[in-house]
Amino acid sequence: MNNRKQSDLLFRRANQVIPTGIYGHVAPGAGLPLDFPHFCQSGNGCRFIDVDGKEWLDFMCGFGAVLHGYRNPLIDGSVEKQHPYGAVFNQPSQLMVELAEKLVEQIDFAEWAVFAKNGSDLTTWAIRVAREQTGREYVIKARGAYHGVDAWCDPGLGGRIASDRSHILEFEWNDFDQLESLFRKYSGKIAAVILTPYHHPSFGPSILPIGSFWNDVETLCRSYGTALVLDDVRCGWRLHDGGSHKYFGFTPDLAIYSKALGNGYAISACIGSGFFRAGASEVFLTGSCWNDAFAMAAALACLKLVKDQETAESVLRKGTLFCEQLESIAQKCGIPLRMTGVRSMPYPWIEGDDNYYQIQTLCKIAASYGLYFHPHHNWFISNAMNDQDLEQAILLSTEAFEHYERENLSQTK
Amino acid sequence: MVNETRLPIWAAAQSIHACGRVLFPDRIASCLTPQLLSKDEISLGNSLVFSDPQFRNLLKSGLGMPKIGGLLLSPYRSFCIFSCLWKIGKLYKSKKSHTFAPLILRGSLEAICTYMNFHQEASRIFGTEKDSVLSINISETYTKYLIRYQSSSGWSVKYVEESLNSSASLTFKDPAIARKAALGKLDSWLALTTGEILLAGRIPMLDKFGYVARIAQREVPLPK
Numbered sequence: 129m130n131n132r133k134q135s136d137l138l139f140r141r142a143n144q145v146i147p148t149g150i151y152g153h154v155a156p157g158a159g160l161p162l163d164f165p166h167f168c169q170s171g172n173g174c175r176f177i178d179v180d181g182k183e184w185l186d187f188m189c190g191f192g193a194v195l196h197g198y199r200n201p202l203i204d205g206s207v208e209k210q211h212p213y214g215a216v217f218n219q220p221s222q223l224m225v226e227l228a229e230k231l232v233e234q235i236d237f238a239e240w241a242v243f244a245k246n247g248s249d250l251t252t253w254a255i256r257v258a259r260e261q262t263g264r265e266y267v268i269k270a271r272g273a274y275h276g277v278d279a280w281c282d283p284g285l286g287g288r289i290a291s292d293r294s295h296i297l298e299f300e301w302n303d304f305d306q307l308e309s310l311f312r313k314y315s316g317k318i319a320a321v322i323l324t325p326y327h328h329p330s331f332g333p334s335i336l337p338i339g340s341f342w343n344d345v346e347t348l349c350r351s352y353g354t355a356l357v358l359d360d361v362r363c364g365w366r367l368h369d370g371g372s373h374k375y376f377g378f379t380p381d382l383a384i385y386s387k388a389l390g391n392g393y394a395i396s397a398c399i400g401s402g403f404f405r406a407g408a409s410e411v412f413l414t415g416s417c418w419n420d421a422f423a424m425a426a427a428l429a430c431l432k433l434v435k436d437q438e439t440a441e442s443v444l445r446k447g448t449l450f451c452e453q454l455e456s457i458a459q460k461c462g463i464p465l466r467m468t469g470v471r472s473m474p475y476p477w478i479e480g481d482d483n484y485y486q487i488q489t490l491c492k493i494a495a496s497y498g499l500y501f502h503p504h505h506n507w508f509i510s511n512a513m514n515d516q517d518l519e520q521a522i523l524l525s526t527e528a529f530e531h532y533e534r535e536n537l538s539q540t541k
Numbered sequence: 542m543v544n545e546t547r548l549p550i551w552a553a554a555q556s557i558h559a560c561g562r563v564l565f566p567d568r569i570a571s572c573l574t575p576q577l578l579s580k581d582e583i584s585l586g587n588s589l590v591f592s593d594p595q596f597r598n599l600l601k602s603g604l605g606m607p608k609i610g611g612l613l614l615s616p617y618r619s620f621c622i623f624s625c626l627w628k629i630g631k632l633y634k635s636k637k638s639h640t641f642a643p644l645i646l647r648g649s650l651e652a653i654c655t656y657m658n659f660h661q662e663a664s665r666i667f668g669t670e671k672d673s674v675l676s677i678n679i680s681e682t683y684t685k686y687l688i689r690y691q692s693s694s695g696w697s698v699k700y701v702e703e704s705l706n707s708s709a710s711l712t713f714k715d716p717a718i719a720r721k722a723a724l725g726k727l728d729s730w731l732a733l734t735t736g737e738i739l740l741a742g743r744i745p746m747l748d749k750f751g752y753v754a755r756i757a758q759r760e761v762p763l764p765k
Contacts, residue, residue: 139734148730157740157748161733285666285752331745483708483742504744 197512334469
């Protein structure tokens with residue numbers, strides 16, 4: 129078990145003044161409560177140091193918020209340049225216009241952009257824009273998909289009333305017939321279909337779109353006058369530098385980005401086609417610090433980086449190398465591990481491990497080797513990971529998987 | 542169908558009955574068999590009838606007045622019931638964790654299962670878990686309970702001696718921790734990080750279980 133003296137002390141303090149100590153997807157119970165640190169001290173590149181001084185080789189990247197590495201000098205440098213001027217004023221800074229222009233330039237169907245702080249802010253706003261534009265009530269999403277913390281979609285259990293989801297319909301990812309039947313049943317009532325580029329739920333393998341799924345969805349939405357909303361919050365710039373719809377070859381009406389857009393500086397964006405500009409103009413949108421010039425400076429630097437460094441291709445390449453080697457090591461150790469989903473953000477799935485006991489044990493052992501492998505969430509490959517980092521990750525993974533194999537063997541004896 | 546207003550006392554009655562079945566011979570335990578009657582009344586052992594408020598008083602303060610008819614018709618049986626309730630209440634106060642924690646935990650799990658069956662939101666969220674089995678364990682005592690769904694009886698808790706496959710498991714580090722948890726006195730968020738509670742397996746099911754357990758513990762009166 130890792131030394132967690134400071135982490136545990138801080139957690140006790142936190143628990144006194146913060147309900148549950150740490151909440152949401154980083155709550156101890158959502159990961160490995162006895163193995164992962166509760167608090168971090170610093171990060172650099174693809175590594176972070178916890179409050180007990182242990183260094184971790186990171187495969188979660190701030191749960192996807194950091195694509196270009198912790199403390200990326202180019203991004204931090206851009207923010208530093210804005211420091212003398214300030215972050216939040218009565219009016220937005222010039223950076224907001226520049227950022228909107230940059231997004232419209234880089235994303236093929238975008239004709240406008242708006243900004244907020246989190247993915248949830250704008251997934252919720254986007255479906256309201258769709259409702260305003262279409263005059264319809266219903267929204268369709270894929271069962272088990274995560275779109276944020278608002279009552280219409282959050283994965284939690286508390287604080288909900290029946291009407292929160294009375295106009296949300298669900299279908300199984302890739303089941304186009306089921307989706308089509310919802311359109312027929314609620315004909316003329318569906319404002320939007322909101323989907324992630326591929327299905328990446330927690331607690332389950334990721335599922336890529338099969339066959340002509342995306343084209344069929346797009347055609348269906350067009351024929352019914354329904355908005356196709358792409359929740360690209362998690363995947364954005366990890367699949368394609370022009371948005372993940374380019375990777376899968378379709379065109380949405382609205383798309384939402386966050387996470388990698390700011391590389392850790394809080395910002396989200398919703399972009400849209402010209403047709404939805406009218407709806408977007410009618411749905412109220414604001415937030416206390418949403419015009420934050422620091423985050424916008426960071427986002428501008430990130431957008432430059434993804435072009436200059438071809439980041440999406442780079443993390444896909446690194447992820448492919450890593451996943452292939454990891455699967456090979458696992459196979460040698462008798463672990464039927466599949467790295468599912470897109471290689472730049474793979475989800476580890478052990479065949480037959482439907483209740484997650486094996487992946488939990490494997491990730492606990494990996495944690496003791498300094499590898500931050502999450503058992504229930506897709507991982508993220510940092511573009512700061514270089515050849516030496518990957519080599520070390522593979523070496524440590526080999527040791528961890530062999531350790532797991534030894535433990536398994538001793539238990540079966 | 543139990544309505545949600547009466548669910549807390551029904552869950553408490555089920556919980557007491559479950560404790561009674563462990564503690565006393567069948568003949569005596571049957572005195573505690575609860576039955577919900579109409580007009581906001583509940584009976585124990587088919588003889589003593591309490592109004593809902595009086596039954597709640599009985600649990601919370603030990604002072605609850607039954608309808609006089611049952612007392613007069615079956616004085617010995619009534620005495621047995623009060624005696625059993627007093628003994629169970631005493632166990633809840635006992636600090637002998639090793640001896641009584643499994644029993645108190647059993648009572649608590651019975652109440653939670655009652656909620657999983659009859660609480661509208663709880664039964665909804667457990668609707669997708671009907672093929673899952675949850676094991677609740679206490680280290681050191683080898684106590685193992687399984688919670689599972691059967692179409693005939695709904696969610697129920699059962700003591701098992703052998704280790705069986707489960708979809709998820711919740712293990713208390715020792716009987717004292719189990720006792721605190723069963724009485725709603727354990728900070729489960731902290732306990733998770735100290736190893737006083739160990740979770741493994743299907744975490745979403747454990748999340749749901751924790752959520753329903755906290756609702757039940759807020760609402761169900763404990764015997765005193």
